[in-house]
Amino acid sequence: MSEEIRHIVCPHCERINRIPGQRDARKAKCGHCHQPLFTGRPIPASAQSVVTHIQRNDIPVVIDFWAQWCGPCKVMAPVYERVASEFEPDLRFLKVDTEAEPELAARYNIRSIPTLMLFRKGNVVAQQAGAMNAESLRPWLRQHTRAAAAAS
Numbered sequence: 001m002s003e004e005i006r007h008i009v010c011p012h013c014e015r016i017n018r019i020p021g022q023r024d025a026r027k028a029k030c031g032h033c034h035q036p037l038f039t040g041r042p043i044p045a046s047a048q049s050v051v052t053h054i055q056r057n058d059i060p061v062v063i064d065f066w067a068q069w070c071g072p073c074k075v076m077a078p079v080y081e082r083v084a085s086e087f088e089p090d091l092r093f094l095k096v097d098t099e100a101e102p103e104l105a106a107r108y109n110i111r112s113i114p115t116l117m118l119f120r121k122g123n124v125v126a127q128q129a130g131a132m133n134a135e136s137l138r139p140w141l142r143q144h145t146r147a148a149a150a151a152s
């Protein structure tokens, strides 16, 4: 497994980086813009960058669909951020502001927020509506990323 290469999309310039499996991706920098590939924080995503992230990352990608006016979203935001720092670099955490990107909310049929969607290789592998605390978010991510890895 030591020759395994993971493709990681840079959160800053959205170019694809190839990271050897044995390398600690948390310390890796983008070969194009030289910024860290993992920042320990969810990345705000646009309609365009979401497509690149979910289709080109070899790691699973989770998206938090939220809005400024949504109380439960604000409650979940610090939880999501904390869990992101724990799960990186095995998962990429994105945030989509549904007010700024309404076409994305429509594309993924988001009916209530917050909604979390988990993707692997461009496919939705899990979806969860409603705010989660860290105690429910961690096992949800572990369960679905493991199940997705076993299936691929």
Ligand SMILES: [Zn+2]
Residues within 6 Å of the ligand: 010, 011, 012, 013, 014, 015, 030, 031, 032, 033, 034, 035
């Ligand atoms: Zn970059």
